Amino acid sequence: MKxxxxxLKNSIFRICVGGVLFVAAILAHGFGMRxxxxxxxxxxxxxxxxxxxxxxxxxxxxxxxxxxxxxxxVASVGAFFINEWSEGVAVMLFFLVGETFEKMAVKRSxxxxxxxxxxxxxxxxxxxxxxxxxxxxxxxxxxxxxxxRSGERVPVDxxxxxxxADADSSSMTxxxxxxxxxxxxxxxxxxxxINGMLRCRCIRPAxxxxxxxxxxxxxxxxxxxxxxxxxxxxxxxxxxxxxxxCAILLAILLPIFKITTVDDxxxxxxxxxxxxxxxxxxxxxxxxxxxxIGGAASRGILFKGxxxxxxxxxxxxxxxxxxxxxxxxNFKVRGVIPYGVDKNTVIEYAAAAEQGSNHPIAKAVAxxxxxxxxxxxxxxxxxxxxxASIDGHTVAAGNSALMRRVNVDPPKNPRGTxxxxxxxxxxxxxxxxxxxxxxxxxxxxxxxALGVKRLAIISGDRKDNVKAVANNLSLSEIYxxxxxEQKYEKLRELISASRSTAFVGDGINDAPSLxxxxxxxxxxxxxxxxxxxxxxxxxxxxxxxxxxxxVRLARKTVGIAKFNIFFALxxxxxxxxxxxxxxxxxxxxxxxDVGVAVLAILNSMRTLIFRKxxxx
Amino acid sequence: xxxxxxxxxxxxxxxxxxxxxxxxAKDGITAAKINFLTxxxxxxxxxxxxxxxxxxxxxxxxxxxxxxxx
Numbered sequence: 147m148k149x150x151x152x153x154l155k156n157s158i159f160r161i162c163v164g165g166v167l168f169v170a171a172i173l174a175h176g177f178g179m180r181x182x183x184x185x186x187x188x189x190x191x192x193x194x195x196x197x198x199x200x201x202x203x204x205x206x207x208x209x210x211x212x213x214x215x216x217x218x219x220v221a222s223v224g225a226f227f228i229n230e231w232s233e234g235v236a237v238m239l240f241f242l243v244g245e246t247f248e249k250m251a252v253k254r255s256x257x258x259x260x261x262x263x264x265x266x267x268x269x270x271x272x273x274x275x276x277x278x279x280x281x282x283x284x285x286x287x288x289x290x291x292x293x294x295r296s297g298e299r300v301p302v303d304x305x306x307x308x309x310x311a312d313a314d315s316s317s318m319t320x321x322x323x324x325x326x327x328x329x330x331x332x333x334x335x336x337x338x339x340i341n342g343m344l345r346c347r348c349i350r351p352a353x354x355x356x357x358x359x360x361x362x363x364x365x366x367x368x369x370x371x372x373x374x375x376x377x378x379x380x381x382x383x384x385x386x387x388x389x390x391x392c393a394i395l396l397a398i399l400l401p402i403f404k405i406t407t408v409d410d411x412x413x414x415x416x417x418x419x420x421x422x423x424x425x426x427x428x429x430x431x432x433x434x435x436x437x438x439i440g441g442a443a444s445r446g447i448l449f450k451g452x453x454x455x456x457x458x459x460x461x462x463x464x465x466x467x468x469x470x471x472x473x474x475x476n477f478k479v480r481g482v483i484p485y486g487v488d489k490n491t492v493i494e495y496a497a498a499a500e501q502g503s504n505h506p507i508a509k510a511v512a513x514x515x516x517x518x519x520x521x522x523x524x525x526x527x528x529x530x531x532x533x534a535s536i537d538g539h540t541v542a543a544g545n546s547a548l549m550r551r552v553n554v555d556p557p558k559n560p561r562g563t564x565x566x567x568x569x570x571x572x573x574x575x576x577x578x579x580x581x582x583x584x585x586x587x588x589x590x591x592x593x594x595a596l597g598v599k600r601l602a603i604i605s606g607d608r609k610d611n612v613k614a615v616a617n618n619l620s621l622s623e624i625y626x627x628x629x630x631e632q633k634y635e636k637l638r639e640l641i642s643a644s645r646s647t648a649f650v651g652d653g654i655n656d657a658p659s660l661x662x663x664x665x666x667x668x669x670x671x672x673x674x675x676x677x678x679x680x681x682x683x684x685x686x687x688x689x690x691x692x693x694x695x696x697v698r699l700a701r702k703t704v705g706i707a708k709f710n711i712f713f714a715l716x717x718x719x720x721x722x723x724x725x726x727x728x729x730x731x732x733x734x735x736x737x738x739d740v741g742v743a744v745l746a747i748l749n750s751m752r753t754l755i756f757r758k759x760x761x762x
Numbered sequence: 763x764x765x766x767x768x769x770x771x772x773x774x775x776x777x778x779x780x781x782x783x784x785x786x787a788k789d790g791i792t793a794a795k796i797n798f799l800t801x802x803x804x805x806x807x808x809x810x811x812x813x814x815x816x817x818x819x820x821x822x823x824x825x826x827x828x829x830x831x832x
Contacts, residue, residue: 155827197827200827201826201827204824204825204826207824208784208824208825210780213780214773214774214776214777245773248774249773252799255799256799256801365797365800365802369795369797369804379779382776423776424776425774425775425776428774428775428776428779429774429775429798432775432798432799433799436799436800
């Protein structure tokens, strides 16, 4: 019995049997067997429509007379009362066919987006005292040692203990080039090991590892609605009652004014009921953004909500932080200016003094002489530099403030970043700079070509260093030597003068700026919690080319969403007009409902095709 | 507390929104949202998880055939 009910519920079975009976009824009608045809039509309607009628009764019970199933039932049964039997059956059949297609299309879209996002492996190979054990990735604890072989995905964020391998992070970052990893490197979960074998120690459990966090971000992204989605949701609230109201008016007014017969007026009214369902509208827009979020995520660009797309699409101002954003954050000593001693002496003492520090500039200086003498005494003064004692000499290496502290007159316009004093005498300056990222020039030019008018650099660094970066890039304005508060103020100025402003930072110390920009873009992955919290767009790599790519993706997605709105509304409205005039049949009305939904869903999937046409 | 469930078998996003509104109207439920595309039901409530899921299931049953909440 249960099996029979299951078959009767199957929509494909219902469509087939209903369809056969429908055709038989038309033939019977052609041969003049009217009552036989009516019997076939009633049977066709009952077999195909019963589950819809049941849902309609549920709708009545919860006093929802604008329920889609209820409206469809009224339309198809109503057609029987005006002796349009085959129309009545056709409405139900087309509705079922359309719904089946719609379900298939949604299912396909869901699975294609999910497969883009299948970056979280379920299992991990744990190394225990008894040997290798395959466990659920969720059961791996911090400190556990796991084995990852070629072809496998990294199950949890971990640190490589032993082994070397090439790793492919393309499904996480969109970067096609594999990177080599060795002992001491840390690995994000979701990365695929191409060849080699690694023994790693888990540093974060699966639930807080990179892959899980990306997935969570992508899933939550769907919850922030775009302008277009809000519009269509609001619109649909009014749409159905208005169309149903019009249907009632048509049925009453047309016969009163003797424009047409009662039967024809009812027919037109029933058609309105069929078109009144808002589903095609309601699904067309979110589907586009859903696809856009999934497609972008597979390219290493994480949009944090549907609303971000339209802001990114309209960008006309982009402000960049300098260090780690336009430059790669690797400081190098590019020049030495000695005062009365030879260059080597300056380097020797500076490197010896700075070797113990973790400051990126100090590291650059220390890198000049890897085997510098060990100082007897070191004192680091945050924001100024280092005082050390080497071979009985006092060495100070730092900025002008440090020089004044050790009673040395700094030069009026120092050219270097680090001033070096030996026993109270200035012996030289070190010019230290950062390298501009190789893709920076092209990325900025692409942004200009995409219509971004103002490209600004907002930096706390010294004028010379900022200008050196700006001269090599096509930036429209540069702001330098700013305190963090001044940076923020500058950004506010840019925001108030623009349509949509993005701030690009590496997420370290710039959370307020990321949060206040229309679009906060955090580069370099999902490591920094504060940055992800504050940003609207997270780039999985620090590759600047991802920014113009994000703009193109956003424009494409917004374009598709808008097209879907116009298409769905346009088709529905024109069929409403034709229906009111009595020109179209009811089956076309069904197409306007479900057919449009299917086409809109398919159109939305174009947001994923971007993947196959990579930028450049 | 915020609970997240998988919800499958919904027909269309419009029905999803209606069902969410019905769950939200229940006593003890602060907010309910259904994401049709990711098939996720998010409920905010002070009730224990078992009660929340029972409410969601009862509403789904009264709504349409074949909806599962887990």
